[in-house]
Amino acid sequence: MKQVSQRTLVRIMEVLGAASPVTNLSRLLYEYDFPDWFVVHASSYYQFSWDGILMSLRNVGFFFPDTGYFGMSTDNITGRYLDKVEAQQWGEYFIQRLAALATTLPNGNSVVNSLQLDGYSVNSRKLTLIPLEDIVSAQEEGDALTARVKSAGFTNAQTVLQHIADAKNLFVESKYHPSLNESRNVLQCLVDDISSDTQNSGAHSTKLPGGTANRIAYLREVGFLTTDEEAAYKSAWVALSAGSHPGVPDRDEARIGLILAIEFGQLLLLKFSNWKANVHKKFSNR
Numbered sequence: 001m002k003q004v005s006q007r008t009l010v011r012i013m014e015v016l017g018a019a020s021p022v023t024n025l026s027r028l029l030y031e032y033d034f035p036d037w038f039v040v041h042a043s044s045y046y047q048f049s050w051d052g053i054l055m056s057l058r059n060v061g062f063f064f065p066d067t068g069y070f071g072m073s074t075d076n077i078t079g080r081y082l083d084k085v086e087a088q089q090w091g092e093y094f095i096q097r098l099a100a101l102a103t104t105l106p107n108g109n110s111v112v113n114s115l116q117l118d119g120y121s122v123n124s125r126k127l128t129l130i131p132l133e134d135i136v137s138a139q140e141e142g143d144a145l146t147a148r149v150k151s152a153g154f155t156n157a158q159t160v161l162q163h164i165a166d167a168k169n170l171f172v173e174s175k176y177h178p179s180l181n182e183s184r185n186v187l188q189c190l191v192d193d194i195s196s197d198t199q200n201s202g203a204h205s206t207k208l209p210g211g212t213a214n215r216i217a218y219l220r221e222v223g224f225l226t227t228d229e230e231a232a233y234k235s236a237w238v239a240l241s242a243g244s245h246p247g248v249p250d251r252d253e254a255r256i257g258l259i260l261a262i263e264f265g266q267l268l269l270l271k272f273s274n275w276k277a278n279v280h281k282k283f284s285n286r
Helices: 006-019 025-031 036-044 050-058 084-102 109-118 138-152 157-172 176-200 212-221 227-241 250-277
Strands: 120-123 128-131
Touching: 006 050, 006 084, 006 109, 006 157, 025 036, 050 084, 084 109, 084 120, 084 128, 109 120, 109 157, 109 250, 138 157, 138 176, 138 250, 157 176, 157 250, 176 212, 176 227, 176 250, 212 227, 227 250
Parallel strands: none
Antiparallel strands: 120 128
């Protein structure tokens, strides 16, 4: 079972925490088939302090309140034998059910959006998460892009990393158009950094132009991009720059835009690593 991100855990804490003063959470949890031992423990031991509940579900301390995290595996709140592996599975199971429950409450959109970045949709009737196996997990791919940016050695690496973080955070906050703008900035910054690094290498006499479209063309002229790649990157940049796409919901537009920027960004950085290793003049097979 793939874990939801810590970012999502915080969104769940916020939504359930806001509901606590006005909702009878014991009844709500019991209505949705949470076990009575879970409901009683969350109420009596944690007083529905969701920060503590969710963190202890993740580290499995929730199930072993009196003996440390594991102690005797028979001495836990479930009333049955529970080893470490099963406790971890139970912890994630309840985290995911609480995530699904949070999406049904006021301000639950922040959890919905964060789960989409983790690669999940929600069945709110059954309180289950559904892996989006046919859709890229922006969380995992974004982490991979972040790692590649850090290893690329760009002077402006921190700017790119901030755009990645802002695009994801704005999406979670349902600020879809600003998120799309940040996704475009990710791609633009990578094009600028690769172009500048190539120019500064002194390997080519072609003058570095201004403007993203012109710099994509520059990268084709010096041999970094093929003609087909130039067309693809220009199309991606135009799609991210468009004010709107009639018929496409804002949330889907922003999510797809983020994934587009992340995946095209990874392609650029994979090429750049090889390009830089060959003194900005050619590519080698490896």
